[in-house]
Amino acid sequence: MADDNTNATLFFHGRRCRVATSKGKGRGVFGARTVVSAAYTEGLTAIDIATDAIAARTVLESSPVLLFTEEEYSKHGKHTLLDHYTFKWPDGRMALALGWGSLYNHSETPNVSFSINTSSEAITYTTCRDVAPDEELCIFYGHQLWFDNADAVACTSQTGQENGDANISQNPFAGSNSTEVLPEDELPFARTNVIPDEDRIIEEDAESIRKIKVWAADILDKRKTAALLTWIKECGLETNDLQHLKRIRHTKDPPSKSSLLLDKFRDDLHVPPSVPEDLSLALSEPYITEVPLFAAQTFTSLQLKTALWPTVYSPKRTGEGEPWTRGQAAWAWDAVNVLRDAATQAQSDGEAIPYDEDVQNESGMLTSFIAHDTRESMSHPLRHSVLNVVRRVADWRASQISKSISPTPATPSSDMQLASTSEISAISSAISSATSFTPPPVTQRNGMHYLLTGLTLFTTHEPCLMCTMALLHSRVREVVFLYPMDATGGCGGSTGLGTCVPRLKGVNHRFSILRWKGVDEDEAGVDRTLDA
Numbered sequence: 001m002a003d004d005n006t007n008a009t010l011f012f013h014g015r016r017c018r019v020a021t022s023k024g025k026g027r028g029v030f031g032a033r034t035v036v037s038a039a040y041t042e043g044l045t046a047i048d049i050a051t052d053a054i055a056a057r058t059v060l061e062s063s064p065v066l067l068f069t070e071e072e073y074s075k076h077g078k079h080t081l082l083d084h085y086t087f088k089w090p091d092g093r094m095a096l097a098l099g100w101g102s103l104y105n106h107s108e109t110p111n112v113s114f115s116i117n118t119s120s121e122a123i124t125y126t127t128c129r130d131v132a133p134d135e136e137l138c139i140f141y142g143h144q145l146w147f148d149n150a151d152a153v154a155c156t157s158q159t160g161q162e163n164g165d166a167n168i169s170q171n172p173f174a175g176s177n178s179t180e181v182l183p184e185d186e187l188p189f190a191r192t193n194v195i196p197d198e199d200r201i202i203e204e205d206a207e208s209i210r211k212i213k214v215w216a217a218d219i220l221d222k223r224k225t226a227a228l229l230t231w232i233k234e235c236g237l238e239t240n241d242l243q244h245l246k247r248i249r250h251t252k253d254p255p256s257k258s259s260l261l262l263d264k265f266r267d268d269l270h271v272p273p274s275v276p277e278d279l280s281l282a283l284s285e286p287y288i289t290e291v292p293l294f295a296a297q298t299f300t301s302l303q304l305k306t307a308l309w310p311t312v313y314s315p316k317r318t319g320e321g322e323p324w325t326r327g328q329a330a331w332a333w334d335a336v337n338v339l340r341d342a343a344t345q346a347q348s349d350g351e352a353i354p355y356d357e358d359v360q361n362e363s364g365m366l367t368s369f370i371a372h373d374t375r376e377s378m379s380h381p382l383r384h385s386v387l388n389v390v391r392r393v394a395d396w397r398a399s400q401i402s403k404s405i406s407p408t409p410a411t412p413s414s415d416m417q418l419a420s421t422s423e424i425s426a427i428s429s430a431i432s433s434a435t436s437f438t439p440p441p442v443t444q445r446n447g448m449h450y451l452l453t454g455l456t457l458f459t460t461h462e463p464c465l466m467c468t469m470a471l472l473h474s475r476v477r478e479v480v481f482l483y484p485m486d487a488t489g490g491c492g493g494s495t496g497l498g499t500c501v502p503r504l505k506g507v508n509h510r511f512s513i514l515r516w517k518g519v520d521e522d523e524a525g526v527d528r529t530l531d532a
């Protein structure tokens, strides 16, 4: 009798498929056949068989894998037939997919995508477009094949009509000219403005420059400059709100002098920072002066501001729209498809889906993490999909570090739980660093596992206020969402004009917000009553 506590439901076979011979490829996987009529005549049974068409984003199966250690594989498996069936698992072991996972043949235009789940040690196969009756179900193995691709010959004999059909839901941005910058109206998303209007003032005349009061002091003993800068750093005076200013101002006009920026003047604290005794003779009495509030965005503004205090030149503000190339748009399109597949999977299987997944690129390198909302299954109000996926990245980074400092394998996260809704978020690396996730150095400061610097978050539902704030703290680069959540979202909603945390005055990080275009508002299974 089955043990109710096993995770057997993580692995399933949809019984939508059958195994049959595929021309030039050996055995392959095809759609199931249905007997539509049977007749008996003169000792023979005549059977009419129709093969089912399969809709895009149908989960075909979730196959458990057998894992071989690197040593075991290089000594034994590599020298057997297994070598035609195994592939590299994210941690370096070699995997053999059970179920029918090892029988999907390769195609340059696959109709099935797969995602790897390291926690449940399974691979899920999902159709990535509509599959016609009798069409073989194929995946993409990668660019380095160890056999002659039977399709290469078959393709030349295909009719134009057949080719056209096979491309129904292909990435519209894929193909040549990946470096071409796309015009704004051809992008697959609309941008939300995250720069407050007041921050858009260019400040090109002396009156328009906004200022803040700071404590500064003149350096009396220049030999102590390095020691003074170390003290500033060590006592926590290097705060974000002064990052747009240089620490030292040199004035050449007689009398030439150097001054040190100490701290922001606070209305509730009218005393300057106290200087340590060994440095007290190196500085004059602190005084209050006015400096620019923001970095300079133009050269004219830079000149005016630097006359007050040396200011950083920063023509672009974080979160402001950057040009997108065709290649980047193709990457985002694929990521959104992976996200939709995962959402469909969660919806069709409810509790049977693990909350996290790691996605690899063709070369087997880790490029994305996927997580679901687990509020219901964990009875925990904070397990929103966005928070889960941030945590997933942090768990993975922590496991990489523990691996590099200890020979014992990292223990799996205690949070490997089941999803209960179709609400999903996925984090994917930005195209500029899409090759793999690099483990951080071992000497990591506490909390840095959570940093998403340079990464893009894709999410079905617009993140709520709490999740948006978490993303801000995590320094995410950009957020792409499919379904606006006008009542509860924190990223500007459907128009971009709703509540938008990164647009608030004074926040210390802004990220880009991209609303995916062409999303069917009534898309099946999307729960719009949840906060996400």
Ligand SMILES: C[S@@+](CC[C@H](N)C(=O)[O-])C[C@H]1O[C@@H](n2cnc3c(N)ncnc32)[C@H](O)[C@@H]1O
Pocket: 024, 025, 026, 027, 028, 084, 085, 102, 103, 104, 105, 106, 107, 147, 148, 149, 150, 151
């Ligand atoms: C993972 S197995 C797939 C199942 C295999 N066809 C069978 O009968 O067991 C991989 C092997 O299938 C064959 N194969 C897969 N895709 C092919 C293709 N596009 N053209 C020719 N052979 C292919 C190759 O022999 C390859 O080593």
